[in-house]
Amino acid sequence: MNRVLSATIVAVVLLAGVAQARNIDLVTLPPRDTVQLTIYNSENLTLVRETRSITFKKGTNRLEFSWANTLIDPTSCYFRPLAHENEIEVLDTTFPQDRPEVLIWNVDSKFEGQVPVEVSYFTSGISWNADYVMVTNVAETTMALDGYVTVVNNSGEDYEGAQVRLVVGTVNLVEKIAQLAQPPMPAAAPAAPPTPMPVKAAARGAAMRMVLAEAEGTETPVAAGFAAPPKIVKEGLSEYFIFTVEGQQTVKTGWSQRMSSFRAREVPFDVLYRYRPHQYGDKPVRFFLLANDVPHKMGDSPLPDGMIRVFRENGRDGLTFYVAQSSKYISINEKIELNVGKDDQIVYERVVLDLGRQNFIYDENHKPEPIVVGWDETRKWQEEIRNYRQKPIKMEIRHVLPGDVTFGMEVPGLKLYDFHTAEYTLDLPASTKKKFTSDGAFHLGRNQKQNRVKLAGE
Amino acid sequence: MRRNRWLMGLVLAATALAVWAQPAAARIKLATLPVRERVEIQLENENATLVEEERVVTLLKGTNHIDFSWTNTQIDKWTILFRPLAVADTVRVINQSYPPGENALVWEVFADNAGPVKVRISYIIGNLRRNFSYRATAENSEKTLTLRTYMRVNNYSGEEFGMAGVWGGIAGIFQKEMGLQEAKEILVAKFAEVPITKKFIFNWQSGQRVPDEPNQRYVIMDYVLKNEGAKGAAAKPAAKPGEEATTLGTFPLPYGKVRIFVKDSKQPPNEAFLGEDWGQFTPIDDEMKLYLGQARDVKVERTVKKNDRTAIHGNLFSQEVIVQYKMQNFKKDALTLDIEEDMNALRNEFCGGGKDHEASWELLAQTTDKSKVERKSAQKVEIHVALPAAPKADEKKPDEVKKPDEVIFLLHLMFKNEW
Numbered sequence A: 001m002n003r004v005l006s007a008t009i010v011a012v013v014l015l016a017g018v019a020q021a022r023n024i025d026l027v028t029l030p031p032r033d034t035v036q037l038t039i040y041n042s043e044n045l046t047l048v049r050e051t052r053s054i055t056f057k058k059g060t061n062r063l064e065f066s067w068a069n070t071l072i073d074p075t076s077c078y079f080r081p082l083a084h085e086n087e088i089e090v091l092d093t094t095f096p097q098d099r100p101e102v103l104i105w106n107v108d109s110k111f112e113g114q115v116p117v118e119v120s121y122f123t124s125g126i127s128w129n130a131d132y133v134m135v136t137n138v139a140e141t142t143m144a145l146d147g148y149v150t151v152v153n154n155s156g157e158d159y160e161g162a163q164v165r166l167v168v169g170t171v172n173l174v175e176k177i178a179q180l181a182q183p184p185m186p187a188a189a190p191a192a193p194p195t196p197m198p199v200k201a202a203a204r205g206a207a208m209r210m211v212l213a214e215a216e217g218t219e220t221p222v223a224a225g226f227a228a229p230p231k232i233v234k235e236g237l238s239e240y241f242i243f244t245v246e247g248q249q250t251v252k253t254g255w256s257q258r259m260s261s262f263r264a265r266e267v268p269f270d271v272l273y274r275y276r277p278h279q280y281g282d283k284p285v286r287f288f289l290l291a292n293d294v295p296h297k298m299g300d301s302p303l304p305d306g307m308i309r310v311f312r313e314n315g316r317d318g319l320t321f322y323v324a325q326s327s328k329y330i331s332i333n334e335k336i337e338l339n340v341g342k343d344d345q346i347v348y349e350r351v352v353l354d355l356g357r358q359n360f361i362y363d364e365n366h367k368p369e370p371i372v373v374g375w376d377e378t379r380k381w382q383e384e385i386r387n388y389r390q391k392p393i394k395m396e397i398r399h400v401l402p403g404d405v406t407f408g409m410e411v412p413g414l415k416l417y418d419f420h421t422a423e424y425t426l427d428l429p430a431s432t433k434k435k436f437t438s439d440g441a442f443h444l445g446r447n448q449k450q451n452r453v454k455l456a457g458e
Numbered sequence B: 001m002r003r004n005r006w007l008m009g010l011v012l013a014a015t016a017l018a019v020w021a022q023p024a025a026a027r028i029k030l031a032t033l034p035v036r037e038r039v040e041i042q043l044e045n046e047n048a049t050l051v052e053e054e055r056v057v058t059l060l061k062g063t064n065h066i067d068f069s070w071t072n073t074q075i076d077k078w079t080i081l082f083r084p085l086a087v088a089d090t091v092r093v094i095n096q097s098y099p100p101g102e103n104a105l106v107w108e109v110f111a112d113n114a115g116p117v118k119v120r121i122s123y124i125i126g127n128l129r130r131n132f133s134y135r136a137t138a139e140n141s142e143k144t145l146t147l148r149t150y151m152r153v154n155n156y157s158g159e160e161f162g163m164a165g166v167w168g169g170i171a172g173i174f175q176k177e178m179g180l181q182e183a184k185e186i187l188v189a190k191f192a193e194v195p196i197t198k199k200f201i202f203n204w205q206s207g208q209r210v211p212d213e214p215n216q217r218y219v220i221m222d223y224v225l226k227n228e229g230a231k232g233a234a235a236k237p238a239a240k241p242g243e244e245a246t247t248l249g250t251f252p253l254p255y256g257k258v259r260i261f262v263k264d265s266k267q268p269p270n271e272a273f274l275g276e277d278w279g280q281f282t283p284i285d286d287e288m289k290l291y292l293g294q295a296r297d298v299k300v301e302r303t304v305k306k307n308d309r310t311a312i313h314g315n316l317f318s319q320e321v322i323v324q325y326k327m328q329n330f331k332k333d334a335l336t337l338d339i340e341e342d343m344n345a346l347r348n349e350f351c352g353g354g355k356d357h358e359a360s361w362e363l364l365a366q367t368t369d370k371s372k373v374e375r376k377s378a379q380k381v382e383i384h385v386a387l388p389a390a391p392k393a394d395e396k397k398p399d400e401v402k403k404p405d406e407v408i409f410l411l412h413l414m415f416k417n418e419w
Helices: A206-218 B343-351
Strands: A007-012 A032-040 A045-056 A059-067 A072-081 A088-094 A102-109 A113-123 A126-136 A142-153 A159-168 A232-237 A240-251 A256-268 A270-275 A285-291 A306-313 A319-327 A335-342 A346-363 A371-387 A393-400 A404-409 A415-418 A421-428 A432-445 A452-455 B008-014 B036-042 B049-059 B062-070 B081-084 B091-098 B104-111 B115-125 B128-138 B144-155 B162-167 B173-178 B182-203 B213-217 B219-226 B256-263 B271-279 B287-295 B298-313 B316-329 B335-342 B361-363 B373-375 B380-387 B407-418
Touching: A032 A126, A045 A059, A059 A072, A072 A088, A072 A102, A142 A159, A142 A240, A232 A256, A240 A256, A306 A335, A319 A335, A319 B036, A319 B049, A346 A393, A346 B407, A371 A393, A371 A421, A404 A421, A415 A452, A421 A432, A421 A452, B036 B173, B049 B062, B049 B128, B081 B091, B081 B104, B128 B182, B128 B271, B144 B173, B144 B219, B173 B182, B182 B287, B219 B298, B256 B287, B271 B287, B298 B335, B298 B343, B298 B407, B316 B335, B316 B343, B316 B380, B335 B343, B343 B407, B380 B407
Parallel strands: A032 A159, A126 A306, A270 A393, A404 A452, B036 B162, B128 B256, B182 B335
Antiparallel strands: A007 A059, A032 A045, A045 A113, A059 A102, A072 A113, A088 A102, A126 A142, A142 A256, A159 A240, A232 A240, A256 B091, A270 A285, A285 A335, A306 A319, A346 A371, A371 A432, A393 A421, A404 A432, A415 A421, B008 B062, B036 B049, B049 B115, B062 B104, B081 B115, B091 B104, B128 B144, B144 B182, B162 B173, B182 B219, B213 B298, B219 B287, B256 B271, B298 B316, B316 B407, B335 B380, B361 B407, B373 B380
């Protein structure tokens, strides 16, 4: 708090209990005792809850709260006593016209003495995101999986020694906090569009500087002396999941801080090749398949959406980088399918070996001669899979067959994925090639009575 | 080492001595500068280059701050990994922080004991790329060639790495000095006596027209080599020219330009440049085809001898076609010519274009030799025709001109059920 603290609270010791024009104030500056950040990554929104101790006198007490050069939503500022709740009440809140980014609470107290209070507000400019690092073993059978969360603070305010909570889930906002944080335009001001306050504006109010001097002695050391990475406690709450970072964290404005959110070791996974030309292009792509569950040594919390970077131990005491891919939110027990890209050593080819047409129907009324308006077409395909790798593979193949089609193939497990897609999975030993043939009978033109694939023999 | 300009360094700031709580622009540190002990550049992934470096950092007992910063380089800061080696249980990364407006990050590391610790730092770096190229030198007989594979590493990353291990994904690691703004071409492997097949191909649709000969197209030539060799033989890097040859078939051949030369019959032989082509990625046991150019000594004339239509009903018909290929080989060696036909294109020649259906066809009896017609698919056909060598001149009658025999091949087809 030695540098950038701007959201501050001032207890104005005045006998007069109303806000009025004045040039001389006598103030006390209660420092923050604790601060808690609850950061929502679905919106530019952070709930800040800070506690301070204030000494009240009986009668009306004026408290001034200011937040110069921050991104706080003034409509969200809320004051509540943490003790003597029945004796202390906010009578009104004033937003002085002549001083933006300030509010004054008139608080009626029937208690005299020191009381812990909580001030909470929304701010924008703080966000968090998740990312993951996967390192597979050489054989690509197990992986080490590390999850991280990174807190990014561009709010204009240093939050030191804060408890950090990260919310996984979406909230509905009818107005953006960053817009609400903009100071209202003076009535006489020209109609220029409002601009956000610069986050790192150099100008600071005099009150803030006074606070800095006083708050110096309460600073929490940056090197908090953790002997181990802080644990992140995961807890479900309504439709949200809250990750609470153990201990106190300091995130200065402009800085980002990345912390480990979980570690899983010896996580088993499967490798599956997929050939879906309509989805992934004309080459097979490789997937790593696992799940966010206990058998995969995870599953104690959802995995927030974030970038997954995949490496492989290269067997030479180093790593090979495979791919960086964004991942959607993964629920507990949900499967994880990671596309690690094309593999030039797995080749899939499919050609039409033969085709024929029959069962023609004609529009006999067409002049000068009847024309073909319906027919059946038979096709025989040859599919070849070549596995140039030195290990066996499993490949899942899908064919989209539009129209009215009967499809047949002598492979185990042939089934319909949907009404116009046939699917089958093949095992291929290391360094082998396999050929398969398949047949399709298409009813075309007026011969088409359906729009679906039927498997031969069903 | 131009550290004053191209700083990419690691500094260890002892907590007790660092004034850490200063703002980013005024971070004051007393730091040790651990040098790189080992660097390995992983170029296996053609889209992202991974650098792994090892340094020994001397840690204090307790909390340490390790500052990693870089200038004039494109490091993806979110890919940076920090891994203590051998002592992973006693050295723990607490967090890492990214200061504003700087290419830097700070690891907060806790050590149970004071002392030196070897750490490995990995990151993805930009502008450090590789590509592959080949030099193929065919023997005069064109039965074998020597294939040299090169990897060219272009270091425009803004950093010099000194002596670094360079791994391109094939054939081993090369210890090379990787200087700043430097390109280095490394001989990755040399394969001697690689068997090749020379193919002669005639394609009516894609072949270049012969001037003033509307029924002719130039024949093209390919070298075909197979990426196969002694099974189980380990790939051996040929770090020095002249080193013992490695065998093909131990790793895939990456995509790259192939410059092709051929030796003449002189002793010692000279080399002539035959041309160049892009060698496609070739897995083990697969073939690499290299386009050589046109074979002017093989002539093919394609004419249509029959084109009869038979109405079936309404607009439905069948079309009977005989295509004749008349070939002459003026080369002194016999060869096999591969004639490629696209049956859809052939059908369109005689049945009209703009069809919304594929050709359905049948091979008929007047085909010269059905066994020579290879059906690659319903649309692709290859006809393999043996052409004898041109006759040798009679020593007794040197002025007598002997023309090569004409070889005729008929392709007799029925396109069925067209409209």
